[in-house]
Amino acid sequence: QVQVEESGGGLVQAGGSLRLSCTASGLTDDDYAMSWFRQAPGKERETISCINMRNGGSIDYGGSMRGRFTISRDNAKNTLHLQMSSLKPEDTAMYYCAASSSRYWCGIPLDEADFPYWGQGTQVTVSS
Secondary structure, eight states, rough: OOEEEOOOEEETTTOOOOOEEEEEEEEOOOSSSEEEEEEOOOOOOOEEEEEEEEOOOOEEEOTTTTTEEEEEGGGTTTTTEEEEOOOOGGGGGGEEEEEEETTOOOOOOGGGGGEEEEEEOEEEEOOO
């Protein structure tokens, strides 16, 4: 059984930084992708970044987040990270991590249907 769990959310002032982590267990190899998403109140969920766990290749999807958010992985620990800097109040949202089905590679566009394993989310609140 695959389980995904996020951590690292919290309250931060505008301009600050935060690092989210996500661990995935129950996956049998590294031939899959993991991705970060976020959803603000009253808004649709949006894709932040996707990374291929096998080779580390990644794609950033969010224009407003590009250059401020960086996705990375630690294969030895089946762990995904999202380093967020220069945070803005509009970054306030629930942040989700998800793991893809086997043999999936990040692409454009990214279809959430290719990510069957989701965490419960971690709240990030940026105060002005």
